[in-house]
Amino acid sequence: MLLKKLSGLLAVICLFFTLSSTLTVSAVAVETAKAAEHTVEIKGMEFSPKTLTIKAGDKVKFINKDSAPHTASATDGRFESGELAEGQSEIVTFEKADTYAYYCMFHPSMSGKIIVE
Ligand SMILES: [Cu+2]
Structure with a gap:
């Protein structure tokens, strides 16, 4: 009877650890897949960094x-920030590997x- 109870408890503990490790792994995967946001400052008539x-x-x-x-206008027209006054910004997403x-x-x-x- 006690043994039965213990094995039941053990099963619950195992299930808990399995679930929590699965959750941890998926959280890490989401973190890695998240796109980064970079900043190019336009300051002193220059883009900084000039190459990113x-x-x-x-x-x-x-x-x-x-x-x-x-x-910030692509030479081939693939992206265009439009006119940016002081303090204004534009976010561009780069989906395809290439040099822009x-x-x-x-x-x-x-x-x-x-x-x-
Ligand atoms: Cu300018």
């Missing part, structure tokens, strides 16, 4: 910290690159 390497699916936030308006060159429409000598791996 990210993973496919990651987001990049372009934020203008100059008093002059700027844009961009510049500022108002100041074409300002250029940068996003490398998506």
Whole structure:
């Protein structure tokens, strides 16, 4: 009788540990799959960092910290921030691995690159 009770308790404990380890594993998987968000500052008529390497699916936030308006515009048109006044930002998601060159429409000598791996 006692043995029966004990084995029942043991089964419950085993089930608990199985469930909790499963939950832990899935939580880690979700964490890893979560896309990262990076920031490119537009400051002093430059994109910083000028070259940024990210993973496919990651987001990049372009934020203008100059008093002059700027844009982050892909040279081939694949993304476009639109005009960003001081303090404004635009978030772009990069789904496909490739190299994306961009510049500022108002100041074409300002250029940068996003490398998506
Ligand atoms: Cu500009």
